[in-house]
Amino acid sequence: MFLKACQCGIQYASVTRSKTRLELSFTRTSFYNMPCEAVAHFLILYGSQRGQAQSIAEEICQQAAEHGFTADISCLSNQDKYNVDSEIRPVVFVVSTTGDGDPPDTAQKFVRKIKSKSLPHDHFSHLRYALLALGDTNYANFCNGGKTIDSRLQQLGAKHFYATGHADDGTGLEVVVDPWIEGLWDSLKKTFSSMATSNQQGTDLSDCTQDNNSKNASNQEKNKPDLEVDLHLLKLSEVDSQKEKTITSDSSDAETLSTVLVASLKQSVPPLSESALNVPALPASYLEVLLEQASTEGETVPSKDGYHEVSISKAVQLTQHDSVKTAILLELDILEQNIAYQPGDSFDILCPNRASEVEELLLKLDLQMQKNCAVQVNLLKNCSKKAAKVPLHIPQNASLQFILTWCLEIRSTPKKAFVRALADFTQNGSEKRRLLELCSKEGSADYNSFVRDANVCLLDLLRAFPSCLPPLSLLFEHLPKLQPRAYSAASSSLQHPGKVHFVFNVVEFPARPEHPARTGLCTGWLADHVSSILRPLGTVPASEHLGTSALPKVHVRPRPSSIFHLPADLSVPVIMVGPGTGVAPFVGFLQQREKEREVNQEATFGETWLFFGCRHKDKDFLFREELERFAHNGTLSHLIVCFSRDEPDAQGIVNRPTYVQHNLRLHAKNVASILLKDKGCLYVCGDAKNMAKDVNDTLLEIIGNELQVDKLDAMKTVAGFREEKRYLQDIWS
Ligand code: FAD
Numbered sequence: 001m002f003l004k005a006c007q008c009g010i011q012y013a014s015v016t017r018s019k020t021r022l023e024l025s026f027t028r029t030s031f032y033n034m035p036c037e038a039v040a041h042f043l044i045l046y047g048s049q050r051g052q053a054q055s056i057a058e059e060i061c062q063q064a065a066e067h068g069f070t071a072d073i074s075c076l077s078n079q080d081k082y083n084v085d086s087e088i089r090p091v092v093f094v095v096s097t098t099g100d101g102d103p104p105d106t107a108q109k110f111v112r113k114i115k116s117k118s119l120p121h122d123h124f125s126h127l128r129y130a131l132l133a134l135g136d137t138n139y140a141n142f143c144n145g146g147k148t149i150d151s152r153l154q155q156l157g158a159k160h161f162y163a164t165g166h167a168d169d170g171t172g173l174e175v176v177v178d179p180w181i182e183g184l185w186d187s188l189k190k191t192f193s194s195m196a197t198s199n200q201q202g203t204d205l206s207d208c209t210q211d212n213n214s215k216n217a218s219n220q221e222k223n224k225p226d227l228e229v230d231l232h233l234l235k236l237s238e239v240d241s242q243k244e245k246t247i248t249s250d251s252s253d254a255e256t257l258s259t260v261l262v263a264s265l266k267q268s269v270p271p272l273s274e275s276a277l278n279v280p281a282l283p284a285s286y287l288e289v290l291l292e293q294a295s296t297e298g299e300t301v302p303s304k305d306g307y308h309e310v311s312i313s314k315a316v317q318l319t320q321h322d323s324v325k326t327a328i329l330l331e332l333d334i335l336e337q338n339i340a341y342q343p344g345d346s347f348d349i350l351c352p353n354r355a356s357e358v359e360e361l362l363l364k365l366d367l368q369m370q371k372n373c374a375v376q377v378n379l380l381k382n383c384s385k386k387a388a389k390v391p392l393h394i395p396q397n398a399s400l401q402f403i404l405t406w407c408l409e410i411r412s413t414p415k416k417a418f419v420r421a422l423a424d425f426t427q428n429g430s431e432k433r434r435l436l437e438l439c440s441k442e443g444s445a446d447y448n449s450f451v452r453d454a455n456v457c458l459l460d461l462l463r464a465f466p467s468c469l470p471p472l473s474l475l476f477e478h479l480p481k482l483q484p485r486a487y488s489a490a491s492s493s494l495q496h497p498g499k500v501h502f503v504f505n506v507v508e509f510p511a512r513p514e515h516p517a518r519t520g521l522c523t524g525w526l527a528d529h530v531s532s533i534l535r536p537l538g539t540v541p542a543s544e545h546l547g548t549s550a551l552p553k554v555h556v557r558p559r560p561s562s563i564f565h566l567p568a569d570l571s572v573p574v575i576m577v578g579p580g581t582g583v584a585p586f587v588g589f590l591q592q593r594e595k596e597r598e599v600n601q602e603a604t605f606g607e608t609w610l611f612f613g614c615r616h617k618d619k620d621f622l623f624r625e626e627l628e629r630f631a632h633n634g635t636l637s638h639l640i641v642c643f644s645r646d647e648p649d650a651q652g653i654v655n656r657p658t659y660v661q662h663n664l665r666l667h668a669k670n671v672a673s674i675l676l677k678d679k680g681c682l683y684v685c686g687d688a689k690n691m692a693k694d695v696n697d698t699l700l701e702i703i704g705n706e707l708q709v710d711k712l713d714a715m716k717t718v719a720g721f722r723e724e725k726r727y728l729q730d731i732w733s
Pocket residue numbers: 346411454455485486487488489502503504505507509510515518519520521522523524581584730731732733
């Protein structure tokens with residue numbers, strides 16, 4: 001069996017090479033008449049916040065060579081590396097979106113530059129470009145980072161040579177990204193041909209967008225696979241071995257036979273298991289990792305980047321022990337560090353990867369003995385990856401254990417390029433075939449079900465494919481930076497000087513065939529970290545008896561919001577919608593209001609409405625006493641609550657409101673009047689996936705009914721609220 005797999009491997013390699021050669025010679029012929037150097041050369045510019053846009057841009061750069069092009073690649077922030085003001089090559093932009101529909105930090109300077117009012121209307125008339133925008137439909141202003149750049153380039157005369165792609169992280173970026181990249185090559189070829197022709201004829205290129213729009217879809221079908229990998233022999237050998245396994249384990253058991261045919265992370269079924277595969281090109285490796293028995297000096301991550309180490313002075317479980325979710329309030333002591341914040345701001349918290357997962361990863365990589373070695377990371381000499389650099393989030397001379405614990409998101413879902421690369425370090429033929437299937441075009445549905453939607457991480461793959469033994473350099477190349485988690489301040493420093501509170505639910509992911517049960521990385525860690533001082537609501541804090549040195553510590557960094565604050569004008573009415581932990585910033589708002597009311601007794605205060613919801617009144621009504629106090633002393637004009645899982649009350653109200661949007665509907669007249677007549681503000685905080693969308697739909701309905709207009713006009717009015725910063729969201733998924 002092993003021999004068979006090896007023979008198949010040889011077959012696979014030779015087919016791949018010959019197809020690639022064919023493709024290249026075709027490409028060269030089609031560009032024969034063009035001025036060679038300038039012709040097939042284009043530029044890729046990316047604006048990335050968390051590395052997604054960068055890795056897609058790199059993927060495009062990588063694929064370019066296979067299609068007979070060469071590409072330069074640069075981050076938009078490196079303005080000395082490119083000049084779009086005079087760029088004659090086609091440019092491909094890949095731009096993500098962050099915050100409230102903003103371009104990523106790395107693109108901010110570029111955006112400011114192209115937005116300059118002094119630029120003439122034809123400033124970019126020389127520019128031919130394509131743009132891939134990344135976003136998430138769970139958030140407002142989908143793909144707005146890319147759209148902002150796109151519309152400004154258009155205003156200044158730039159022309160699309162290929163229709164803009166809008167990829168949605170909510171449903172899976174690859175759903176749009178993969179076909180978009182596939183269609184790009186044809187458009188580039190045509191663009192270069194037209195450029196060559198217009199150069200010869202002295203004519204100008206026209207906008208290719210329309211052409212692309214209609215042809216984009218057919219491209220995906222028509223395009224010949226660039227790297228058609230014929231794995232039939234490998235597949236047949238697997239089927240043989242599978243048959244053998246079934247027969248030897250229990251040939252009479254019909255159930256065994258049928259379970260063999262169910263697809264899973266580890267195994268495919270026909271037609272995929274019998275299909276030839278189009279796999280992505282193997283990403284070029286570019287890092288060299290050296291492990292030395294030396295002192296580890298680089299272990300300073302938390303103190304960098306504006307983080308402060310602070311004590312957790314209080315930890316209170318806000319939910320009852322039998323509640324479905326566990327919500328915990330933490331109080332951080334920020335007096336010494338002099339950290340300032342306002343209600344509406346958030347804090348970034350650094351959390352480590354789970355020690356047990358780091359240990360298991362070291363074991364799987366056969367590196368436990370080297371975990372305390374100092375790590376040196378260098379660029380490979382002569383690496384072919386464009387703009388390759390050593391990732392900044394991997395410090396030099398830190399120990400391997402430290403890097404795996406604090407620097408890399410080892411729980412991230414491996415992208416197809418990573419799966420592709422892992423396949424090359426997998427000994428077993430069947431396992432290798434399955435990994436290639438998962439990253440192939442034909443195996444997209446399996447990748448979505450068993451990797452992406454199952455939130456599989458590297459460790460899950462190494463468990464499922466035990467003969468996979470990747471080198472450390474591959475992990476460093478593909479695992480993204482471990483990101484801090486943000487939490488909204490749930491307090492006002494007017495009421496709690498020197499302290500900040502926040503509240504979180506311990507995220508729980510049940511066991512699935514692809515991975516064991518686990519808790520969210522940060523929330524699970526925090527819950528464990530504060531267990532020694534955690535107390536139920538209403539009991540005396542154990543931490544009061546502990547000295548500061550005995551308190552658990554955490555690294556935090558303020559994350560100020562530019563807009564999510566109470567209006568400066570105290571008379572403006574506000575509506576707050578915050579079910580579950582979404583109530584956090586509103587507790588801060590109301591603490592601030594309570595103090596302002598004490599200090600400014602003469603002032604006129606606008607009405608305050610809070611729409612809160614949870615499952616059970618007696619189990620998870622967060623901040624109940626405090627909110628009732630606000631309602632009692634007039635800080636809160638209206639506290640409107642609903643409980644989605646409580647039985648109807650004794651009076652048997654059947655159509656009681658279940659979720660916050662139902663209560664909004666019940667108070668539609670007031671909501672409409674506050675927004676339309678009193679120019680009030682609506683704040684929404686919490687779950688992005690369901691709640692924020694439902695609230696938005698309800699708002700459209702309320703405004704539509706009140707103004708007697710259709711949905712489109714209601715949407716325009718609501719968009720106006722957003723622009724006036726009167727409809728503000730702080731939502732997360
Ligand atoms: P992670 O391990 O990061 O998992 C979270 C997500 O990863 C899941 O939602 C899911 O999409 C995916 N995921 C990973 N593994 C699996 C799996 N096995 N199965 C299914 N899905 C999986 N949260 C609060 O509780 N309170 C707040 O006040 C708060 N404020 C925020 C403010 C801002 C500005 C932002 C951006 C976020 C805020 N959040 C808040 C969310 C918070 O930052 C974290 O995202 C959240 O606590 C989960 O973190 P985690 O590390 O525990 O989960």
